[in-house]
Amino acid sequence: MEFQGIKNWEGLLDPLDDDLRNEILRYGEFVEAAYRCFDFDVTSSTYATCVNPKTSILSNKKGYTVKRNLYATCGIQLPEWTDRLPDWVSIQSSWIGYVAVCDDADEIARLGRRDVVIAYRGTATCMEWLENLRATLACLPDDMAPDSCESMVQTGFLSLYTSGSPSLQQVVREEISKILREYGGERLSITVTGHSLGAALATLTAHDIKATFEEAPLVTVVSFGGPRVGNGSFRRQLEKRGTKVLRIVNSDDPITRMPGFVVDENKAKLWWLKKHGAYAEIGKELRLSSKGCPHLRNRGVATCHDLKTYLHLVDNFVSSNCPLRATLLNLKGSN
Numbered sequence: 086m087e088f089q090g091i092k093n094w095e096g097l098l099d100p101l102d103d104d105l106r107n108e109i110l111r112y113g114e115f116v117e118a119a120y121r122c123f124d125f126d127v128t129s130s131t132y133a134t135c136v137n138p139k140t141s142i143l144s145n146k147k148g149y150t151v152k153r154n155l156y157a158t159c160g161i162q163l164p165e166w167t168d169r170l171p172d173w174v175s176i177q178s179s180w181i182g183y184v185a186v187c188d189d190a191d192e193i194a195r196l197g198r199r200d201v202v203i204a205y206r207g208t209a210t211c212m213e214w215l216e217n218l219r220a221t222l223a224c225l226p227d228d229m230a231p232d233s234c235e236s237m238v239q240t241g242f243l244s245l246y247t248s249g250s251p252s253l254q255q256v257v258r259e260e261i262s263k264i265l266r267e268y269g270g271e272r273l274s275i276t277v278t279g280h281s282l283g284a285a286l287a288t289l290t291a292h293d294i295k296a297t298f299e300e301a302p303l304v305t306v307v308s309f310g311g312p313r314v315g316n317g318s319f320r321r322q323l324e325k326r327g328t329k330v331l332r333i334v335n336s337d338d339p340i341t342r343m344p345g346f347v348v349d350e351n352k353a354k355l356w357w358l359k360k361h362g363a364y365a366e367i368g369k370e371l372r373l374s375s376k377g378c379p380h381l382r383n384r385g386v387a388t389c390h391d392l393k394t395y396l397h398l399v400d401n402f403v404s405s406n407c408p409l410r411a412t413l414l415n416l417k418g419s420n
Contacts, residue, residue, distance in 0.1 A: 086197070089274055089305045090329030094369050100404035101371070109333065109371075112202070112278040112307045113396045115149075118142055119182045119206035119283070120392065127171070133179035133210055148189025149202065153260045157181040157286070158249025159212035161219075174211050178249055181205055182283065184260045186268075198272040198302075201264055203257065203290055205283030207310075207392070213282060216241030220344030222316055222363070229296050236322050238315035239344060239364075242285045246293075257290055258297055265300060273302040280392045281340060284311025288330060288367060292319070295326040306330040306368065309395045312343050313364040320365045330368025333399060337375045338389040372405070373398040 087097065088108045097105045122137040135142070139151040158178040182205040193199050208214055219241035226247065230236035247254050261275070275294060279287035284306075291306045304327075311332060323330065334341045345364040375389050375398060388394055 086274070086303065089276070089303055090331060090369070091303060093329070094331060098369065098371050101399075101402050106399060106402070109307060109331075109399050110396060112204075112276060113309060113392065113399070114146060115143075115185070115202050115204040116206065116278055116280050116283065116309065116392060117396075118146065119204050120280075123180060123206055123209060125209060127173040132173050133176050135180040135183075139183070142183055143185060148187050148192035149185040150188050151183045151185045152264070153184040153256065154180060155182045155184065155203070155205070155253060155256060156249070157213070157245040157253045159210075159216055160244035160248035161212065161215055176210055177212060179210050179213070181253070181286070182279070184257070184264075186264060196274075198274050199268055201261075201273060201275045203275070203277040203287070205277075205279030205286045205290075207279070207281030207283050213245065216245050217282060217312075219244065222345070225319070229293055230319070230322055235318040236315065238289065238319055239285065239313070242282070242289060242314060245282075246286060246289050253286070254293060257293065261294055261298060261301075265298060269300070275302060275304045276307060277304065278307040278309075279311070280309040280395070281311065281390065284308030284332075285314050287311075288314045288323075291328045291330070292323055292326070295328050296322075304328050307333070308368075309333045309392055310335065310338055310340055310390050312340055313345060313347070314367060315365065316363055317365040320367045323367060331371065332366075332368050333371045333373065333395055335373050335375055335389055335395060335398060339386060340390050371399075371402075373402055 088105050122135045122142050124131045124134055124136045126132055135154055139154065142151045143149050156178050163175050182203065185202045187193055187200045208217055221240050222237035223240040223243050225236045225238060245253065277287040277291045287306050287308050288311070291304045294301050294304050306329065308330070347364055347366055375394060378398065
């Protein structure tokens with residue numbers, strides 16, 4: 086449970102504990118599956134859907150069964166002239182991930198619990214990119230944070246989570262309710278993981294689960310390359326409800342420094358900044374850097390942000406004093 090953050094990963098991140106490294110990489114594989122199963126081909130009749138049946142989404146992951154496909158819907162209404170554009174430009178709803186449950190006795194014994202995983206891919210469609218650009222803060226609905234509109238999150242992320250019929254939020258709540266009823270007598274954990282946009286949705290999902298289900302077990306976020314999500318009040322609500330967030334950040338990835346500004350809203354001088362631009366960093370951070378990796382050093386923003394880059398850096402990270410295993414080997418050789 087320490088790897089799930091029950092002690093806020095104290096003493097495990099710097100240097101990076103090898104067993105925690107393996108767990109982070111394991112959850113990264115769930116996100117990779119969400120990318121691998123998504124149809125990116127805009128000329129395909131199945132564009133923006135999952136190309137795999139549920140039974141094969143995790144064909145290379147031992148011990149987990151996919152229970153539910155997840156879809157996100159954009160809440161932006163496009164002007165009429167966009168009807169002349171190709172259909173794929175304005176697609177509103179797209180497959181974004183899945184819910185899986187560990188059902189392998191050996192894996193449950195290894196973990197000491199039955200793990201539930203919710204995994205999200207990153208931005209893929211034009212409409213999702215438009216939602217990413219809606220960077221002002223919006224109040225959470227009352228059922229997510231009944232605190233007089235103090236808890237605020239990025240408008241586009243909230244839109245993708247709550248728009249549609251059914252919305253991503255409704256489907257997640259329904260599936261978690263089923264899982265808690267089915268496995269309520271067992272020791273459970275819920276791990277929500279994602280990359281980029283998926284990392285932001287993972288944070289919103291984890292918060293919503295803890296706000297909705299009083300009997301929810303430990304809920305942990307493992308996010309890769311995630312942007313900022315909400316303000317200080319949102320962070321305090323997460324912490325108050327016991328949601329654990331581990332953010333894996335590449336310091337050379339600009340997406341992790343967006344949107345808005347990290348500002349103490351209590352000290353913000355301008356009303357606009359306080360209400361629309363004052364974001365807060367959330368959770369514990371595992372900070373990596375691609376600069377120390379020779380084949381990544383001079384690459385562009387896309388490479389710095391790529392999930393494969395993140396997993397490579399996690400796999401090779403040692404500590405802040407010795408960022409990469411190759412550096413450690415060189416130091417040992419020189420001695």
